Amino acid sequence: MERGLKEKRSYSVYRKELWLAIAVYIVLLMGAIRLARPMDDSILRTALLVSPMIGFGLMIRAIVRHVARIDEYQRLRMLESFSIAMAITGAVTFTYGFLETAGFPKVSMFSVWIVMGASWALVCGARALRDR
Amino acid sequence: MHNIIRQLRADQGWSQAHLADLLDVSRQTVNALETGRYDPSLPLAFSIARLFSRPIEEIFQPDQESA
Numbered sequence: 190m191e192r193g194l195k196e197k198r199s200y201s202v203y204r205k206e207l208w209l210a211i212a213v214y215i216v217l218l219m220g221a222i223r224l225a226r227p228m229d230d231s232i233l234r235t236a237l238l239v240s241p242m243i244g245f246g247l248m249i250r251a252i253v254r255h256v257a258r259i260d261e262y263q264r265l266r267m268l269e270s271f272s273i274a275m276a277i278t279g280a281v282t283f284t285y286g287f288l289e290t291a292g293f294p295k296v297s298m299f300s301v302w303i304v305m306g307a308s309w310a311l312v313c314g315a316r317a318l319r320d321r
Numbered sequence: 322m323h324n325i326i327r328q329l330r331a332d333q334g335w336s337q338a339h340l341a342d343l344l345d346v347s348r349q350t351v352n353a354l355e356t357g358r359y360d361p362s363l364p365l366a367f368s369i370a371r372l373f374s375r376p377i378e379e380i381f382q383p384d385q386e387s388a
Contacts, residue, residue, distance in 0.1 A: 192348050193341035262350040262359050320358070 199258045206251035214244025270316060274308040281308070324381045327355040329373045344368055 192200070218241040225237035256264065281304050289295055330340050330351075337355070341348040346365065353359035354369075360381075361369065370377045 191336070191338050193338040195342050195345060196338075196347045260346040260350050261362050261365065262353055263347055265359075266349075320353075 199255075203251060203255040203258070206254065207248060210244050210247030210251050212244075213247055214241050217241040217244055266316070270309065270312045274305065274312045277308040277312070278305045322360045322381050323357065323384055324354065326351070326369065326380065329375070329380065330355075333373075343372055 221238050221240055225234050228234040228237070256267070259267070278301065282301055285293065285296065326340075330337070335343075337351045338348045341351045344351070344365070345368075350359065354361060366377050366381060370380055373380065
């Protein structure tokens with residue numbers, strides 16, 4: 190069903206802010222890889238290597254502003270979905286931790302991000318289907 | 322809580338999206354209110370009452386009277 194005008198505008202602003210932040214992150218990351226990696230150890234190199242986090246900071250800003258813009262019901266739904274997704278993430282990562290002890294291959298900690306995102310998408314999708 | 326928001330909206334000939342704009346909430350929220358899946362906060366309940374020019378207790382009624 191169609192969103193209201195104010196809601197559309199709110200989501201449009203969020204998308205713009207988030208994609209701008211992602212773009213800043215990617216540009217700074219490329220710069221850090223090209224410029225900082227070959228440099229000798231120095232404060233400048235450290236600063237350049239950590240500079241992509243400026244983009245990450247902008248992402249946090251976009252999310253905080255979006256959460257402040259959405260209404261009370263959306264905020265409640267988001268909190269509920271996030272709580273369930275985090276519980277699933279915990280269960281999956283703990284299970285895999287035990288499986289690693291049982292001999293399964295070691296997986297990078299970055300995979301937690303993927304599990305977190307997948308759990309979040311799964312919960313949101315399941316709840317959307319249930320509410321139909 | 323039971324409410325008559327859907328009926329009041331229909332009387333005005335408004336869509337859920339239009340009512341959402343008037344209340345400054347999402348269409349999803351209006352849908353949740355109308356289907357009884359969500360009870361609004363007091364400020365939102367007052368906004369709804371003001372918009373339809375009705376007292377809150379005329380729009381929202383408890384499912385069961387409690388003591």
